[in-house]
Amino acid sequence: xxxxxxxxxxxxxxxxxxxxxxxxxxxxxxxxxxxxxxxxxxxxxxxxxxxxxxxxxxxxxxxxxxxxxxxxxxxxxxxxxxxxxxxxxxxxxxxxxxxxxxxxxxxxxx
Amino acid sequence: xxxxxxxxxxxxxxxxxxxxxxxxxxxxxxxxxxxxxxxxxxxxxxxxxxxxxxxxxxxxxxxxxxxxxxxxxxxxxxxxxxxxxxxxxxxxxxxxxxxxxxxxxxxxxxxxxx
Numbered sequence: 001x002x003x004x005x006x007x008x009x010x011x012x013x014x015x016x017x018x019x020x021x022x023x024x025x026x027x028x029x030x031x032x033x034x035x036x037x038x039x040x041x042x043x044x045x046x047x048x049x050x051x052x053x054x055x056x057x058x059x060x061x062x063x064x065x066x067x068x069x070x071x072x073x074x075x076x077x078x079x080x081x082x083x084x085x086x087x088x089x090x091x092x093x094x095x096x097x098x099x100x101x102x103x104x105x106x107x108x109x110x
Numbered sequence: 111x112x113x114x115x116x117x118x119x120x121x122x123x124x125x126x127x128x129x130x131x132x133x134x135x136x137x138x139x140x141x142x143x144x145x146x147x148x149x150x151x152x153x154x155x156x157x158x159x160x161x162x163x164x165x166x167x168x169x170x171x172x173x174x175x176x177x178x179x180x181x182x183x184x185x186x187x188x189x190x191x192x193x194x195x196x197x198x199x200x201x202x203x204x205x206x207x208x209x210x211x212x213x214x215x216x217x218x219x220x221x222x223x224x
Binding site: 031032034036041042043044045046049051088090092095097098099100101102103 | 114116143145151152153154155158166168199201210212213214215216217218220
């Protein structure tokens, strides 16, 4: 079983819709959870960072962590064409590295 | 906002040649990383570096790879004898701490080995 599973998509939604992106993980040692956004030919850009189970909101973005189910989500409200990108979940355990999911390609249709 | 900068943005080299990829991490960060992303695949950990030594490395980071912090600002990745399969985007990242702080990434160097 892979450490971090993420559906690669592509996921296409109309502008203004709510987007739901998800990752599952197998390693219960993961304690810190991140969502990065990556535009084509650019580096990953940090969007959200959470530690505990529950919700964290920042503008149109909400990150949700359920450690008991080993499941994390990112919700994007009022999606915009500029949100079209690849979204990477990432997790950090007790060793000195972050593990990434494969990324979900998101297309927001005008 | 401070950022991680990488040079060059694109490097083309012939198989068997040595390449050095350069990074300037954020100035007050202490932990440095290289990650690799082969086209269409996930971002993969290569190596982490702290206090002038490697703290962790992946199976990918074999004897052909080395890292160095030659001065107070640069952090380099050297590939001694490039192979075709080394073609990828290489991302440098830095972090102020290693207690789960998120990494800040540069925009990468696209390495093409011909």
